[in-house]
Amino acid sequence: MTVARIAAAGLALLLAAACTAPAPPRGGAGTAAGTVCAPPQGPSKAETPTTIDVIEQAYFCILGNHYSGTTLDARALLTAGFAALTQELNRNGRDLPEASMPALTGDRKADWAAFEAVYRKITDQVSGLRDKLAVVTLEAIVAALGDDHAGWTHDVKQPPDHYDGDSYGLGLAANVDASQADGNLGVAVPPLFVTTVLGGAAQAAGLRPGDVVESVNGSAPFIDGQATPAIAALYPQYPEARPVKLRLLRQSTGRRWSVTLKPGLYQRDLAALQVVRSKLMDDTAYVRVTGFVPDSATRVLKAISRLRNGRTLNGVVLDLRGGSSGNGGGSPTEATRLLSAFVHGKVTAYHCTVDGTCAAARTDDTVELLGLPLIVLTDRGCASACELFSSAVKELRIGRLIGTRTAGAISGPAQAYLLGDNTLLSLPAQHHLGPNREVIDGIGVPPDHYAPLTPEDAAAGRDPALAKALALLHK
Numbered sequence: 001m002t003v004a005r006i007a008a009a010g011l012a013l014l015l016a017a018a019c020t021a022p023a024p025p026r027g028g029a030g031t032a033a034g035t036v037c038a039p040p041q042g043p044s045k046a047e048t049p050t051t052i053d054v055i056e057q058a059y060f061c062i063l064g065n066h067y068s069g070t071t072l073d074a075r076a077l078l079t080a081g082f083a084a085l086t087q088e089l090n091r092n093g094r095d096l097p098e099a100s101m102p103a104l105t106g107d108r109k110a111d112w113a114a115f116e117a118v119y120r121k122i123t124d125q126v127s128g129l130r131d132k133l134a135v136v137t138l139e140a141i142v143a144a145l146g147d148d149h150a151g152w153t154h155d156v157k158q159p160p161d162h163y164d165g166d167s168y169g170l171g172l173a174a175n176v177d178a179s180q181a182d183g184n185l186g187v188a189v190p191p192l193f194v195t196t197v198l199g200g201a202a203q204a205a206g207l208r209p210g211d212v213v214e215s216v217n218g219s220a221p222f223i224d225g226q227a228t229p230a231i232a233a234l235y236p237q238y239p240e241a242r243p244v245k246l247r248l249l250r251q252s253t254g255r256r257w258s259v260t261l262k263p264g265l266y267q268r269d270l271a272a273l274q275v276v277r278s279k280l281m282d283d284t285a286y287v288r289v290t291g292f293v294p295d296s297a298t299r300v301l302k303a304i305s306r307l308r309n310g311r312t313l314n315g316v317v318l319d320l321r322g323g324s325s326g327n328g329g330g331s332p333t334e335a336t337r338l339l340s341a342f343v344h345g346k347v348t349a350y351h352c353t354v355d356g357t358c359a360a361a362r363t364d365d366t367v368e369l370l371g372l373p374l375i376v377l378t379d380r381g382c383a384s385a386c387e388l389f390s391s392a393v394k395e396l397r398i399g400r401l402i403g404t405r406t407a408g409a410i411s412g413p414a415q416a417y418l419l420g421d422n423t424l425l426s427l428p429a430q431h432h433l434g435p436n437r438e439v440i441d442g443i444g445v446p447p448d449h450y451a452p453l454t455p456e457d458a459a460a461g462r463d464p465a466l467a468k469a470l471a472l473l474h475k
Contacts, residue, residue, distance in 0.1 A: 037061035037417035037425065045422045047155055050134040052119055054421045055081070058138055058152070059112060061417050066145065066427045068354050075104040077141045078115045084140030085122070088133055094126050147428065148441070149384070149411040154423040159238050159265050167268050168238045170261045171200025172207060175453060177322060177381055178235040179407060180227055188227035192216075193455040200266030205259045208250070210459025215247040236263040252459055278303035283312065284473055285372075286466075288319040292330030292385040297337035297367075304370065315373035315473040317466065320390065321403060322381010329384025332361070332413055339392050340367035342374050342399065348392045350437055351412060351430035358433065374399030375469040378447055383407035390445045391434040400472065401447040403465040408444035 037057055059077060063069045082101050089095050098121050102114035119137070123130045135154070142152045159168060173196040180188040192213040197203050213221055219230035233244045243262045249255070276299040278287045285307040287300055304316060322328075329335075336348050340363040352358040376393050378386075378401050387410040393399045412428030419425055434440050449472075451465040 037065065037419065039416060040418040040424065047423055048421045049131050050138060050154070050421050050423070052116060052123070052134065054419050054423075055119075055134060055138050055141065056112060056116065057419055058425050059141060061419075061425055062141070062145065062150075062427060063108060065415070065417065065429060066147070066150065067352075067412060067429050067431050068145075071354055072145075073106070074108045075106060075111060077144045078104060078111060080144035081137040081141040082115065082118075084136045085119070085133055088129070088136045089122070089126070092126075092129055094129060096122055096125060098122055098125070142425070147411045148409040149414045149426065149428045151414075151426045152423060153416075153426065154421075157238060162265060165268060165273060166265045167198065167200075168265055169200065169236055169263055170234060170244060171198045171202035171204075171266050172196065172234065173198060174213065174231075174234055175458075176221070176227060176231050178232065179383075179409070180231070180380060188222075188231070189452070190222040190225060190227075191455060192221040192231060193458060195453060195458050198266065198268060200264055201261035203266075205261060207248070207259070208459065209461070210251065210455045210457075212249040212251060212455050213246055214249055214256075215245075217245050238263075250459075251455055276300055276303055278307060280307050280311075281317070281470060282474075283314045284470060285313050285316045286319065287316065291328060292332075292334040292338075292389070294331060294334065296330070297334045297341075300338055301341055301367075301370075304372075313372055315375065316370070317375050317377065317469045317473070319377045319466070320382045320386050321377050321379040321465070322383075322407075328381075329386050329388075329410075332385045332388055335385040335389040336361060337364050337367055339389055339398070340364040341370045342372075342393075343396060344369060346392070346396050347435050348396075349388055349435060350433040352433055353430055358437070359430070373473060375472060376401050377465045377469060378403045378406050378445065379465075380404060380407050380444070382445075383409035385410075387440055387445055388432070391438070391440050394445055394448065395435045395438070400449065401445065402449045402451050402469050402472075403447050404450065404452050405446050406440075406444040408440060408442045411441050 062077065063072065063074055066072065079101065086099050089099055098118065102118050104111045104114065123133055138152060142150055172194050174192055175195050176188040176192055194207055194209055194211045194213070196209060197207050215221070216230040216233050219228060221228060221231050236244070241263055243260045245258060245260045247256070247258050275290050275293050275296055276287065278285065285304045287303050289296060289300060307313065339348055344363055344365040346363050347360045348363060349361045350358040351361065374393065376390055376399055378390050382390060383406065387406045390401055390406055394401050410432045412430045412432045414426040414428045416424045416426050432441060449468055451468050453464065457464055
């Protein structure tokens with residue numbers, strides 16, 4: 001599961017490559033001649049078709065630059081790529097007798113040569129599928145890393161009438177996000193219910209927060225308490241256009257009904273697109289942050305300063321929950337700067353190589369301390385740099401976390417590499433650990449106070465996590 005997919009569950013504002021850190025490629029370790037990858041320089045160029053040569057470049061780029069590259073069993077990458085290749089042949093009714101996986105020995109260069117020979121033999125016979133086969137093969141090789149910060153960015157298509165601020169989908173958000181629906185991150189807890197109606201088909205059909213989704217396209221969203229792949233249909237991405245049939249229950253009235261929603265473009269509330277929103281709640285500064293984009297820490301601190309002007313605040317509530325807006329992370333520098341307004345002289349994280357050598361990331365003590373109590377609201381939509389912030393708050397005892405566990409999607413800061421078709425491959429060169437060297441990736445950060453949203457809360461417009469935060473600050 002990539003961070004890009006997490007972001008797609010909320011806003012496409014935050015991409016997998018958002019959590020980047022400049023790091024030069026480690027050079028030729030495991031890199032084939034003529035396939036060296038390097039960070040992009042200058043303006044981007046138009047993409048060209050992906051070819052087997054680009055796949056080769058990506059394969060050796062992974063082995064030379066991913067933090068696990070020196071210890072990785074490269075056969076797993078090639079096997080995953082070949083499986084995707086054969087599945088795509090089957091989908092198109094073009095299965096071939098030559099489409100058999102070659103024997104692999106563990107010698108990275110020899111295994112690539114064997115893979116490439118069979119690949120070329122296959123694609124020479126289905127030239128009309130060559131471009132698609134290359135794409136699915138490379139996607140599968142990257143996915144086989146099992147790294148939420150490794151990704152391949154290519155040709156993100158938008159609807160022809162798309163306009164800035166438009167979103168695409170069914171027009172709803174649910175308590176189970178896209179990453180959990182994919183079965184890659186986190187534990188989803190039944191029931192499945194609507195948390196926010198954003199617009200589009202869901203709004204036109206009269207859906208409301210709190211409506212329980214009993215089935216998706218005729219399939220149960222949970223079986224024996226486990227989320228099923230059916231939930232992923234709630235989060236279509238362009239050009240997916242198949243209508244989605246939902247069976248719904250409105251608990252307040254007992255009404256059961258079915259509705260069919262067609263994915264499409266819809267206009268979001270412009271206020272919901274703001275990265276930083278703030279308001280005064282009695283004598284508490286409430287600030288919602290939907291991503292650690294450039295300058296977001298400064299915007300948060302200015303918002304708190306305005307709310308503080310002429311009054312005494314009893315504390316700050318930072319809302320980092322994903323919700324309908326998502327918080328896929330962003331810049332670790334911005335997350336660290338915001339942390340530094342609450343504590344100085346601390347290690348906020350460690351970035352480690354595969355051999356266990358770690359470099360400490362520290363607070364930016366040039367940031368002025370606020371001197372205010374802090375409570376942070378979290379959920380499964382909080383990922384990457386958002387988890388850097390949350391884990392430091394918890395482990396350094398800067399404040400308290402309220403809500404639910406974070407995403408567990410913080411492999412490490414990623415570096416983008418330019419491939420020969422002008423697409424970008426993002427890879428983390430180091431693995432992220434928390435301030436006490438705890439593993440967060442795949443696990444998440446647990447809250448100090450567990451306060452999940454229920455269908456009844458959503459229907460009534462209640463926010464149990466925020467209510468708990470305000471109660472603690474007013475003690």
